[in-house]
Amino acid sequence: MHLANRRFARFRLFWAVTLVTLVCSSLPLVSSPLLAFPNLQQAPAVPANGVISADARVNLRGGPGANYLILAKLDPGAAVTVLSVNATEEWVRVRVNETGRTGWVAAELVQLEATPAQTVLLPTPTPDPHLNRASNTTGQLPVAAAAPAVINVEAPLSEAAVEMASGAASAPVAVTQPANMNVRGGPGTNYAVVTTVPAGTTLAIRAVGPGGDWYKVEIEGRPEAWIAASLTRTSGPLDDLPRLAVDEVPAPPATDPAPAAAVAAAAPALADAPPPAGGGFFAYGIQAQLWQNGEKGAIAGQVRDIGFTWVKAQVRWEFAEDQPGHVNWGEMDQIIDAMHGNGINVLFSIVTAPQWTRPDKPGTGGPPNDFNVFAAFVGNVAARYCGRLGAIEVWNEQNLQREWEGFPLDPALYMDLLRRSYTAIKNNCPSILVISGAPTPSGNSPVAVDDVDYLRGMYAHGLARYSDGVGVHPSGFAHPPEVTVQDWQAGRYTPPPSHFDHRSFYFRSTMEEYRNVMVANGDVNKRLWPTEFGWGSSSTPFPGYEYQAYITESTQAQYIVRAYLLMREWGWVGVPFLWNLNYSEGEMAMFRVAGRPAYEALKSLPK
Structure with a gap:
């Protein structure tokens, strides 16, 4: 369904040169960050506690610069932990204490309680926005996804770590990327977790596993310590490392035979992916x-003219990769270049499988026979646009038969697709937000499963673990955004029996039901992302859209503005995307706002 200054309380970081003496004398002298606090006797080691000191909301970005993607908005006084500082000393990498999310904030906007001492600063790499994960054979993450490391020299450093910090690494090391990374007893997720390490931990690599996707690393007291290669940034030569054979690694633990899969093949072992970001922010999208x-x-x-910061673009996989391995990057490159170059964040909604991925099934509306093929595609998209793409929505309206052709309308099946896709995206670019595919508002019928029931099923099969935001498609039909199905006014906006007697016809009722499902499943810190919502207007509506005759273009503008304000006030909505800006054909054109009063009304929204 197509609904488809007051001046800042600022401070500056003052830096003094500190001579550092290490056991490994090859490390050069470096700068040490010191804050001129009168009562601070000595600067403590990383991490350091701090708060956002601005009087207005502050951007949390994906890298150390104003040209990087905005990940979230931080409120004044928000508590953060400073994890590192970039080479120019103008940006700090922080973890938001409330949500656990990490990102970069201008240093002058953070008031430190304690500052990093005796640190070795590694330069932040310049990201390559066109890096293709498929051609990356080194096991390294694209540099845009990697956090610059800061090594605390108060702790003992291995020779390899010192060499990496000095930029003269001769022994290979790996720097971990996830906030908390599992270290396992063997090369695979089927091995037990022996310990965990925080992001930025530098580990000497001693060997490569049989498949090339796991590193054996050196950790004191852990004779067998293995980490997923795809979740690290490496330095030093890897070619000379021993490649262990199967009989040279610990035997995998015994497992009970797995029952035969009813529909889809069992998933291969998946590398650990970072946990969902949770929390979130509100922003305007279209x-x-x-x-x-x-x-x-x-x-x-136009998007900039109305003051919006997000845009959604649908990417039909069937057009993007019409032949195996033949990806049309041109269109996606142009979209990213045009939007990112204008400071606009992009959500790619990726849908429709190419016929070659489902040769035994009609049409392209459903998923591929092998869900791993879709996961590989979205993983490559994440790698190519890491640092410039804001979010990926995995599929669309999968509770509707025409969008899930050839497969049962089973939320467990969709969650298998989402789990594989989430892992592929995060392994290639942890900063990209993964939004679950939005069910369409409906009741139960031969061609659809009730959207609220379907969302419950998604949660029953792991939605909280495999999404940063929950995609939804609330529709208002002809009803104002504030009216619910229980309201005494329900039904007065369109004559019975059309579009008035079910919860799915009411924007607010539908949104509140979705939120109730999230709360019931303990997913309270996550946000709903309405990746499609809106009101259409037409004096000659298309069949099935007769209710549009009761909405004038002026009313359309009022309802849209009021819906945005309502969602902003709720506090549990992320980025709502209005359907739509500029579609010009068929029933889709009845929802557009370009050239209508709604376009001017959107400019008046508080930004």
Whole structure:
């Protein structure tokens, strides 16, 4: 369904040169960050506690610079832990204490209680926005996804770690990327976790596992310590490392025979992925028709004109990869270039499988026979656009038969697809947000499963673990956004029996039901992402959209603005994407806002 200054209380970090003496004397002298606090006798080691000291909300970004993607908005006074500082000493990498999310904030906007001492600063790599994970054979993450390391020299350093810090590594080392990374007793997720290490931990690599995707690392007291290669940044030569054979690694633990899969093949072992970000932020978004549209720059101008910071673009996989391995990156490159270059965050909603992935099934509306093929595609998208793509929505309206052709409308099946996709995306670019596919509002019928029931099923099969935001598609039909199905006014906006007697016809009722499901499943710190919502207007509506005759273009503008304000007030909505900006054909054009009063009304929204 297509609904588809007051001046800042600022401080500055003052830096003094501190001579550092190490056991390994090859390390050069480095700068040590010191804050001129009158009562601070000595600067403590990383991490350091701090708070956001601005009087307005502050951007948490994906890298050390104002050109990086905005990950979240932090409130004044928000408590953070400073993890590192970039080489120019202008940006600090922080962890938000309330949500656990990490990102970069301008150093002058953080008031430290204690500061990093005796640190070795590693330069932040310059990201390559066109890096393709498929051609990366080193086991390294794209540099845009990697956090610059800060090594605390008060703790003992291995020779390899010192060499890496000095930029003259001759022994290979790995720097861990996830906030808390599992170290296992063997090369695979089927081995027991022997310990965990925080992000930025530097470990000497001693060997490579049989499959090339796990490193044996040196940890004191752990004779067998293994980490997933894809979740590290490496330095030093890897070619000379021993590649262990199967009989040279610990035998995998015995497991009970698994029952035969009823529909899909069992998943291969998946590398540990970072946990969902949780928490979140509110921002304004809108969907635009961008694929094969030569006016991408002009569209970016329109989005900026209305003051929005997010845009949704649908990527039909069937068009993007019409033959195995033949990916049309051109359109996606142009979309990212046009939007990111104008400071606009992008959500890719990736849908529709190519026929070659499901040759025994009709159409392209459903998923591929092998869910790993889709996961590989979205993983490559994440790798290519890491640092420039804000989020990926995994599929669309999977509770509707035409969007899930050839497969049962089973939330367990969709969650298998999401689990594999989430892991592939996060392993290639941890900073990209993964939004679950949005069910369409419906009741139960031969061609659909009730959207609220379907969402419950998604949670029963792991949704909380495999999403940063929950995609939804609330629709208001002809009803104002504040009215619920229980309201005495329900039904007065369209004459019975059309679109009035079920919860799914009411924007607020649907949104509140979705939130109730999240709360019931303990997922209270996550946000709903309405990746499609809106009201259409037409004096001559298309069949099935007769209710649009009761909405004037002026009313359309009022309802949209009021819905945005309602979602902002709730505090549990992430980025709502209005359907739509500029679609010009068929029933989709009845929802557009370009050239209508709604376009001007959107400019008035508080930003």
